[in-house]
Amino acid sequence: MDLLKTELPVNEEAFVIGGNLRTGVIMVDIINGFYIVGAGNLAPRRPDKKLLKMGEELMRLSRAFYNKKLHVFSFLDTHHIDVPKPPYPSHCIPSTHEANLAPKL
Structure with a gap:
């Protein structure tokens, strides 16, 4: 985390939704x-506590914004099957289950 903070400075502070x-x-x-x-070539191979915690936090955050009638926007990653993305394997092909928003969100 310290390396990330030196490479990509982030100002961590509380954010209150209101007013x-x-x-x-x-x-x-x-x-x-x-x-x-198991949902795709780049998906986790087994359950991961960090991903679970991240999902819970994203749900909490998106609900907080939604309940206050604020915008919740999500980018979905998609790549055409004919366009390689080295070094990554084929992933997130449009109209596949892999490219859909995670169900809980």
């Missing part, structure tokens, strides 16, 4: 192929 502030949350790549065990 007249109009805002939203953006979630990136919370899809079956990266999150659900």
